[in-house]
Amino acid sequence: MLKNKRLLLLTALAILAAVVVLGMKIAYPAHRLVAFGLLGLGWIPLLISWQINRRLLHIQKHLIKKKARPLLPHAIVAVILLGAFYVTWALFPVERSPLVELSPNELRTGLSEDLSSYLMLRKTADDFVGAFKENELLTRAVSSLSKEERAEIRQRWRDGVMAFVEFDLLKGKYRGFYQIDYVANPELHSDAFLLAYMAYMAQYNACLQIIELVGNNRFMATLLNEQGEGIPPDSYFFMKQRLTNPSVMLRMNAAAAYFELVKKDVSLDPAVLADFQERRKQFVRTLGAHVDIFVENPLAILERAAFETLLPVQKKVAVQMSFIRTTKRDYLITPEILAGHQPKLEPGDILIQRRNWHMTNIGIPGFWPHVALYVGTPEEIESYFNEPGFQSLEIIRSRYPEAFLALEQSAEDEFPHRVIEAIRPGVVFQSLETSAHCDYLGVIRPNLDKKAKFNAILGAFSHWGKPYDLNFDFTTDNSLVCSELVFKAYKVGGVLPLQPEVISGRRLLPPNLLAEQAVAEMGPDGAFSFVLFLDAVEKTDQIIERDAEAFRKSWQRPKWDVMQR
Numbered sequence: 327m328l329k330n331k332r333l334l335l336l337t338a339l340a341i342l343a344a345v346v347v348l349g350m351k352i353a354y355p356a357h358r359l360v361a362f363g364l365l366g367l368g369w370i371p372l373l374i375s376w377q378i379n380r381r382l383l384h385i386q387k388h389l390i391k392k393k394a395r396p397l398l399p400h401a402i403v404a405v406i407l408l409g410a411f412y413v414t415w416a417l418f419p420v421e422r423s424p425l426v427e428l429s430p431n432e433l434r435t436g437l438s439e440d441l442s443s444y445l446m447l448r449k450t451a452d453d454f455v456g457a458f459k460e461n462e463l464l465t466r467a468v469s470s471l472s473k474e475e476r477a478e479i480r481q482r483w484r485d486g487v488m489a490f491v492e493f494d495l496l497k498g499k500y501r502g503f504y505q506i507d508y509v510a511n512p513e514l515h516s517d518a519f520l521l522a523y524m525a526y527m528a529q530y531n532a533c534l535q536i537i538e539l540v541g542n543n544r545f546m547a548t549l550l551n552e553q554g555e556g557i558p559p560d561s562y563f564f565m566k567q568r569l570t571n572p573s574v575m576l577r578m579n580a581a582a583a584y585f586e587l588v589k590k591d592v593s594l595d596p597a598v599l600a601d602f603q604e605r606r607k608q609f610v611r612t613l614g615a616h617v618d619i620f621v622e623n624p625l626a627i628l629e630r631a632a633f634e635t636l637l638p639v640q641k642k643v644a645v646q647m648s649f650i651r652t653t654k655r656d657y658l659i660t661p662e663i664l665a666g667h668q669p670k671l672e673p674g675d676i677l678i679q680r681r682n683w684h685m686t687n688i689g690i691p692g693f694w695p696h697v698a699l700y701v702g703t704p705e706e707i708e709s710y711f712n713e714p715g716f717q718s719l720e721i722i723r724s725r726y727p728e729a730f731l732a733l734e735q736s737a738e739d740e741f742p743h744r745v746i747e748a749i750r751p752g753v754v755f756q757s758l759e760t761s762a763h764c765d766y767l768g769v770i771r772p773n774l775d776k777k778a779k780f781n782a783i784l785g786a787f788s789h790w791g792k793p794y795d796l797n798f799d800f801t802t803d804n805s806l807v808c809s810e811l812v813f814k815a816y817k818v819g820g821v822l823p824l825q826p827e828v829i830s831g832r833r834l835l836p837p838n839l840l841a842e843q844a845v846a847e848m849g850p851d852g853a854f855s856f857v858l859f860l861d862a863v864e865k866t867d868q869i870i871e872r873d874a875e876a877f878r879k880s881w882q883r884p885k886w887d888v889m890q891r
Contacts, residue, residue, distance in 0.1 A: 330378060333371035340368030348629045351831030358625060423502025425518060433506070433514050437521060440496060441594065444525055447492050451532040454486040458539055468545040468801055469826060469833065473785070473818050476803070479549065484556045486536070490565065493529040497522050508588075516591040523581045524602045530578075531609040533565050537619065538612065545833060548801040563630065569613070570623040582606075653683040658862045658869050659767055661741070661759040667858055668744075668758060671769065673710045674779035675700040675857060676812055677745065678841050680766040682864065692838020693883040694768070697809050698747035698761050701783050704734055706744070711780050718780060722787060729755075729790035746786050748811045752793045765864075768877050769857035770844050772822055785818030786811060800826050800833040809837050822854075823847045841881040848878065 344361040347353065353360045425433060458464050463471070463479050471479070500522035508515040540546050540562075550562035568574055592599060677698040681687075687695050702710065704719055711718040723730045732755050733743050741757035749756075772779065795805035800813065813835050816822045824843055826835040835843075847853040856874035863870060 330375045333375040333378075336371040337368045337375075340364050340371075344368070345635065349635060354828065354831035357831065358629070421502070423505045425500070425502055426505045430511055430514060433511075433518075437514070437517050440499070440521060441598070443492070444496060444521060444528070445598070447489055447496070447525070448528045450485070450489040451493075451528055454482060454489060455532050455535045455539075457482055458536065464536070464539040464546055465541070465543065466546075467543075468549055476549070480552075480555055480557065483550055483561075486532070487557055487561050490529055490533070493525050496525045497529075500525075512588075512591040513593045516588040517594055519581075519584065519588060520592050520594060520599075520602075523585060524598075526578065526581065527602060527605050527609060530569060530574075531605050531612075533569060534609060534612050534616070536562075537566055537569070538616065544831070545801045548799065552802045552804055554804050563626070566619070567623055567627065570620050651681075651684050655867070657681060657763050658765045658867060659762060659860055661739075661763070663860070663869055664759055664762055667860070670858055671700050671702070671744075671758075672771065673700065673702040673707055674772060674774070674782055676770050676772070676840075676844070677747075677762060678768040678770070678837060679762065679764045681764045682862070687885065690838075691836050691885075692841075693881055693885060694766075694838040694841045695836075696747075696764075697812050697837045697840060698745050698756075699783075699786050699812050699815055700744060700758070700769075701733070701746055701786065702744050703742045704730075707783070711776055713776075722784065725784065726787040726790065729787045732790065746790065746811070748789075748792075748794055748806045748808045750794055753789045753791060753806060753811060755790070765862040766880075767858065767860040768841065768880060769859075770848065771855045771857050772816060773853055773855055774822075781818050782815045786815035788818075789814065798832055798834060800835065809835050809840050812840070838881050845878045845881065848874070 341364075344364040347357050347361045347364065351357045428436065461478070463475055466475075500518045503515060503518035503522055506515040506518055540550070547562050547566075551560045553559035589599075677700055678694050679696040679698065680694055681696070684695075701707065707722070708719050719730075735743065737743055737755070737757035737760060739757055739760050741759045743755040744758045745756045745761040746753065747756060747761055748754075772782075774782075789803075789806055789811055792803075793805045795802070795807050795810065797805075798807055800810050803814070806814070813824055813826065816824070823846075824835060824840060826833040827839065828834075829836075844854045848856055856877060859872040859874070859877040859880065861870050861872045861876065861880075862868070
C-alpha cells in the first residue's frame, strides 16, 4: 500500500510539473512538448501501480464482474440521457421566447427591422476584416509596430468586438425561433430561424478570417486580448474558442440540417439568401483548411488554466520578495553623493540601478536589475527644451494634466520629483534622491535630438499611473515593468537599438540586457553616450566614480555581490 502511494505521488508531481511548465511557458516555444513529456513520464508510475493493484484484484475478478454486469445497462442509458440532455440544452432554450408574444404582423415588422440590422452588421464585419487584410497589421511582428499602428489595431479590434456583441444579441433574440408555430406560420418560423443562422454564419466567418490573419502570431493574440479602450479582457481568446466550442458546433451542424428542411418556406430576399449560402460555403472551406484549431484550442484552454492557476502565486511571491533584503545597512549612494552629480543629468537620460541583497534580484537575470527615466523638474524641462515658440510645459500639461500635477508636487522625501519609473506600486514619479538611492548607478544618454527626447518624455507621461506588470510582458500596454517603461517611451521618441527578446513566451528586455545592448552602441557615433557610473565597493562601503570603460563591462559582472572582485 505504501509503495502504491509513492507511485501515485510521483504521478501527481509529474502533473504538477507539467502545469508549471505550461503556465510559466518554461522552455518556450517547446513548452507544450515538455509538458506532454512530463505527463508521459507520469504514466510510468501510474501503470506500475495499476499492475500491482491488478494482481490484487485478479483474485476477486469474478466477484467484481458479477456485481458490475447488472449495472452496465444502467450506465449505458445514463450516458444516453446525459447526451440527450446536453443536445436539448444546447439547441432548445428552456425559457419562453418573447417572439411568441408578438402577433404575426408585429413579428413580420420585427423581422424586417432586424434584417436591416443584420445587413448593417454584416457590412461592419466585412469592413472590419477587409481593413485588416488591406493594412496587413495583424500579420506583422508586434515589436515592429509603431504606437500609431498599435492604436489602429486596437481601435479596429474594438469596433469588431462591438459588432460581434451585436451579432450575439441578434442570435439570442431569435434563438427561440422553434417556438413559432411552423404549421400556422411556416414563413415566419423559417425566416426567424434563418435570421439567427445567418447571424451565426456572418459572425463566425469573420472570426475565422481574423484567426487566419493572426495565424501563429502569439504576441499579436496577446495584444488583441489586452483589456482597455472598451475592449473586454481576453476577447480574442474567447472568440477563437467559440469556433470549436461543442455547443456551437452542435448548433451549426443542426442548423445546416434544419435549413434544408425549411428553406422552401423562406421569404427573405433571394439576394440575401444567396449571399448567406456563399458565406456558408466559404466558412466550411476555411474551417476545413484550419482543422488544427480543434487541437490548438483545447491545448490553449489547458495552458490558460495553468497560467491562471500560477499567476496569482507568481504575483504574491514577487510582491513578498520585494520586501525582503538580507542586510540592514543603508544603500551606499546617498543624497549627498547624488547632489554632486545631479547637474550632469539631462531630461531623457536613462538611469540603470542595482541594490544589493534584495531577494528580487534572484528572479531578474544579470547584474543590473532596474532602470528608470530621468525627466527633470518642470523648470529643468522648460530650460532644456527652450526653443522659440515651443511651449514644452504647456504641451505636457494639456495632454497629461494629472501626471504633470504629480510631477510638480514634492516627493515624500521633500526633494523635487525628477524621475519616472515603474516600481511595485506602479508607474510613479520619484525624486532622484529616492530613485537613485541604491548601491550602483549607471547613467547613459540617448544620442537623439531634443524633439525625439521630448516625445519620449511624453511617451513616459502617457503611462503614468498604470500598475506594475507582474506578468512581465512587453506586448501589453495596460501595465508595465521598469525597462518596459523606458523602452516604450523611446519607441515613441525615436529609434534606439534596443530589442526585446522572447523569454518564457513573453517579450522582455531585462535591465541587464538593456545595458548590454546600450553599451554595444555607446560612443561618439553610436546611439548612446556615457554620462556616469557610480560603483560600490561593498567591503569598505565606498562609492567610486568609474569611467566609461568600466561601465561597458558592468553588465558582465556576476549576479551575486559576494562574487565581485
